Amino acid sequence: MSAERCEAETYRAARGVSWVAQGNGILVVDEVARGSVLLAYPAAAVWDMACRGRDRAHIAASLRWIMGNEHKVVGDVVRECLNSWILDGLLEPADPARRVT
Amino acid sequence: MNESESKNDKRRESPQLYALVREAGCYRLDRRDFIKAAITASTAFASEGLANGVETAPKSGSANTRQGNKMLISTNSKTPLPLAHSGPVKSVVISPDGKLLASGSEDGKIKLWSLPKGILIGTKDGQAPFVNSVAISPDSSLLFSGGSYGALRLWKRGILPRTLTGHSQSVNSVAFSPDGCLLASGSSDKTIRLWRGESQLRVLAHDQGVQTVAINPDGMLLVSGGEDCVVRVWTLPEGNLRATLKGHSKPVKSVAISPDGKMVASASSDGTIKVWALLSGELLTTLGSPLHGVNTVVFSPNGKLLAAGSSDGIIKMWAVSKWTLLTTLDRHLFGVNTAAFSPDSKLLASGDNGGCIILWELDGEMRRWVLFDLEFIKEQTKLLGYDQMERIGILVCTCNLICTCNLVWLPAGAALPTGAICVCNTITVGAVKPGGESKSESSRTVIGTVCACDKICTCNTICTCNTISHAAPSLPTPSAPFNDGGTYFGGHYWYPT
């Protein structure tokens, strides 16, 4: 996928995945594969914003402020989180029509 | 009376304290306690049908077992009862119109209960650590209470309570004259003081502390009894000693005059009740067994019955004509301190040392009622024995998690509070002598008073239902670390000593 199309893409939780804010992280539960994972920050922020329909660019920008001065590695944190979740089947790209500006 | 005049006579009044609160009302409780306090209050209202001030559906008509704060005692065995006071009930009295029962207790509270429904109308703070005696005026409008530190207070509906100062020590007994204009108060400062309205008329001296006073129906004679084991008869209103009735070997706890004014009964800690002819002072009869001290004696208004409550919790009832023992009422778990008949002699109210008030119906269905105060029913679980699990002690397999004993758990490794006794059967080193124990006694390892097991106490097993066929452990008193007959279970327990 070309970079900017990938940047503009939004996501949503896959079917059968539910998540709840738990402590200072997020507990993601996959009802089908019957697994659950507790996401710590900054992954939790990426998940939260992804599920609320923010696109990659907005997530990266916000993450820079969220992590404060450790923002140098923001770019690949976002990419790595999103890709791993998509591979695990927790996250799926929302259809482009539902892009949230 | 113009403004300044009312101001001056207010100033000349004796100083009065109406109410006192330490830990000034903290109205910002933690939300959960706040809810608890409110819920109890609201359910109390709900039970009276006044939830949030809205009248709920009226109760079903049938004579059910619970009305207001009165509950039928259905079991015949002596089970623990819900309590009316958090301390011993020292005095109960029923108003001449039969509509009000006042009870004074050592928790410093005076509680007013409406009869016959038995609803708790009000709780007054007796302004003294103990309230020893209460009396209601013949016109049922005034209530007098005598308490510790010489507190003698007059309560009247609608006006603020007033204190009659004079006694230096605790006031043990208060009695109205039948016409209601004279009040007698006996106190441990060896004096009996007579009051008319709020002013003091006369002071009569006794050798020892005065325990009880009574005035005869025509208001001409006053009978008093005290620690000098003697009953004295005084003339009223002059107050000179008319007779001294000797016979008791221990302090006289209570005196009562028969409605026809001919006889006076005195109850004493020596366990006997002596009935004297009031005018001649001659001993008519002696009742009761010298086993337990008798704390109260009272004649029924119709003159047929004499009731006496003793410190073993049993109320005995005699027929006045032939002094035959009619019935024994045995439901109190603690000593009976006080008793009072209703004006129609159909109801007897009795209060005991545990804070229980029981109403005995003397005719018709002969039912027993107990008065309870919902608000404070929460704290009384320490006294109420909770229903023991009737698990017999045969061996069990992987058993469940019911704990039948009143022990307090600590998570493994937790520090022992100071002064607590730890009883645990950890697998410890060197606790058992090489010879092992005899077969008969089960091989439990007693570790003495302080837990000697290793630093990490691995014994926090969840209590299993008991195993060896001992009786289910009775409620261990804090002094005895754990009951001898019962078993104990794995776990790191301590008793709050």
Place this chain on the structure above:
Amino acid sequence: MTMDVYHLPTGTVELVVSPLRRVSAAVNEAAIPVLREALLWNGPLPEPPLHELTVALSEPRDEPAVPKGAAAPPFLGLILTRSCNMGCRYCDFDSGQSDCDMDEELVSQSLGGWARWVVDAGGRQLNLHFFGGEPFVRPDLIELAVHRLRFLGQKYDLPTHVEASTNGLFNRETLGFVEDYFDAIVLSLDGQAQDHNPHRPLRGGAASFDSVWAMAQALARSPVEVCVRCCVSSVNVGRMPQIAEWLCRELRPSSVTFESMKPTPPSAAAGLLPPDPLLFARGFVAARRIARLAGIECVYAALSDRPRHTFCPVGQDAFIVAPDRSVRSCYLRKSDWLAAGLDMQLGRVDEDGRLLIGTEAVQRLRDAVADRVRCRRCFCRWSCAGGCVVTETPPGHGLPYTDYCRQTRLVQASVFLENLDMSEQADELLSDEQAVARLWEHADDRLGGGQ
């Protein structure tokens, strides 16, 4: 050793109160000289009825000392924006402010700097509260701030707590975010439609009750704790008990706070007057009884069961960051506290994210709130503590009681009587005009003060 014993005529009984010793009592008029003689000129201990009270009142107790040393901020306030989507009739925060909104960098830096400050001061929880105009006008900043806070919470291994004061006008998506991450919401709701709409119309003047009520009910069904803040003016002062009963039945919030409206130019223009102190006190006492039955706490800001020097963040070392990077102790506008002759500025957030806090500014504010002339002689000295230092007791304030003082004294006296289990006397006080007048004119409540 402080005297700290106050006495107050309430018409039927005399109220004797010692807040520091947490003792309150009701006595008759004749007992006052006896107590005064026993306590002030250590005369003989009076006999029984007053004996116990005198012993309690003569226990030595020191006044709480003014805090010294480094600032220990209980919470961080963020004024994300001064703009607001409502046009409340009594609000003089006209949204056309110059120092408009915060930017992301300031939000991130102020949270980072403040978290370090709390960790150094040994704090055990990171509390964040959103002030402003209407914080939810900028949901993106809210989202950023909350995630930043939780990131810091995870970094320093401290639990986090997020609250906001809001007017309840936010959309469903923001509601989702609030349900997930917010611990408490202070919702401004001035009663039912007939009370709320005259006070709080939308910008264009349209009624706002329906949308606020829908959002309130959604919040009530969420795990967020809802604290309702009800502003009382002459319009709805008569309906306080009904409002309390309706809230407890329909919304079951965790607490209901009643505040009297402060007169402002817009409110005068709209013809809204502050509530009459006596009517407010009657309404509050009745509302409090109803709320207690439903197990819900009824709060009046000036009541407190613990002695304190100040009833608002000022003087409690709170850091409130405004959009102009300044760190201040009060969320009112700068022009307000400058007009009152006070400088609430504590410091500022510098460019690379450090909090520069002037320790002498913190100490100056602590001392400023600690001693208010008018309050020295009033029995609400340790609970109301002078009210708002900007509007009620600015420096150089006069001695006579203002309407706010009168209202607070009456409410406090009634609540004391209620706690003494003398509700009838409280009702008698509230219904007896002369008794109220006498209480209000009672210049010096101190037992030793001139009669």
Place this chain on the structure above:
Amino acid sequence: MANLVLTTACNRKCVYCFAGRSAPSGEMRLDAAQEMLDWLAASGRSEIRLLGGEPTLHAKFPAVLRAAFERGFQVLVFSNGLMPADSLAAIMAAPAERCRVMLNLNIGDADSAGLRAQVSQTAATLGNRAFVGVNIYRPGLPLMEAVEFGRKHGLQKVIRVGLAHPRLDRQNLWLHPRDYHCVGDELEVFQRRIQPEGYSLSFDCGFVPCIFSNDFLRRVGMSSAEMGCRCGPIPDILPDLTAIHCFPLGELDQIPVSGVGTVTQVNDLLKQRTRVFRGIGVFRECRRCPLLESGQCNGGCVAAALLRSRRTPVAVSAPASDHCTVPSEAVKTWSIPYIDQPAEFWATLANEHGPALQEVYFPIGLEGIGSGRPAQPDRHLKNLLQSMAVPMAVLVNPLVLPQPLEDLGERILEELRRLHEHDGVCAATVADVRLAERIKSSLPAMRLTASCLLEVAEASQARLLRDVFDVLVPSTRMLRCPERLAALRTSFGQKLRLLVNEGCLAPCLDRKQHFFEMGTGCGVPKSLCELRLTRDPWLRLTGTWILPQHLHLLDPVADQYKLAGRVTLRDPEHYRKVLRAYVQRRALWPHEIGGGPASVLSRLSIPRTHAQAAMACDHVCADCRFCRRAASQTTMGEAL
């Protein structure tokens, strides 16, 4: 027990109803109901409940009732009181103790006079066959109305209280978790008032222990664990013969019942389905709560917990087949006792069982210390150790050290060091925590196992032993509670080894005396148990062994298994037969497996139904008639 949803039709519209649309509307055919009853009987269940909408509206309700009685079931009918006459007559015709009715009363809201009269009329006819049930959907409900209703009609003195739970689509009226604490306090005050009159409370699902005080839990005779773990499948079987976890979670997963092994297996599959949500909890504070962490509470109602989560509904259609197979037998490893056989015997065992043979454990050979066992012949031990034919482990569980650890500690450590360096023994089972600490510090390479004699049964204990021991053998008395074993395993964090053929009646306090006498040789081991078992022969059924044919029930929670009985398995042939049966899961009877008194005395055969029931029974054996009846049926009677 199990719930049969006979029909979804209902003649009332309760505001809080969470049965609602979770089940496809319809009525269970009579033959389907009979098939279900047979299946439940085969699964060893003795009690069923008839639910629905309103079960008594089922066209052939009397016939269903008769079918249940024919199969010896205890029946409990959940009804709203508006019963057709024939159903009421059928219930009245049934024997009183076999058929009870729970009348679900709508207290607090304004029932029409007609409705209330009809319910009262039904209650009056049922009398003490019925008891009142109440659903709490808001705080401040007048609970006393239920007691007065029960008193007026002479119903049983039991009030069943339940919380109204939310459906996943949140369309019904449910009790919000923020009001749980108010309801908890109301129930405490209510219980206090009705207790003197002999009324007792019974609790439906979804309650959590933190809303009640310890006093209250004691008074209702429940531990915090019992109050906390009430959310679990029963299961509910819908008219189309699919099983669901419960009504609120109806749409989460439906498992077709026909073809599945037993009810317990269906329950396990449903439990696995919701296990993943257990960590959420109904309150925000649940995540920091020690009760949840220690397994005493499983976070209350999952449906209420799911309120806090963002969910995308599951529309996965479960393939019918794969849900019905019994979970595959994972290869489990075995720790087996050393008997004095030459190295060849162990070599044959090793290659026969291969990876399944974890280790052979032998008692430490120090004179005077003993392993709580009489001295065993160990002629071949030395060369078995040298031959390294099979991994070895040493047993150091001197239950009762004759001297304090301070003097014995050094000798034990030095012996272990010798075994470790010379003979390559790198595993030890220890029964004393301080001893284990010393071994861990001086011999870090040694894998330590916590012996079952430590009586580890509580999650907080397991957490403490986490950094000292590598494997934990829990107390045998909880061997039959898969939930508690799972909780223990999570809090221990490492491996769990279950001792399966230890027949000892776990909490028997004579056990220490028994081991002590064996260890010091100054008594006869049988002397203690025989006395008790002759008096109550049925107690042998309460032994804690798990037979090979029932091991699959423990597979989900066990990492390793252990075989005990070094004395009773002395004969090599018998030893190999028992080991082969356990590893390959072929049926055996208790008297064949050896280990513990229950089997030593005489032949004992256990009916399959009894073994199954023992896994799911409430373990209150003291007054449980089930084992007594089973004992009379087995051949044990004449054997003794």
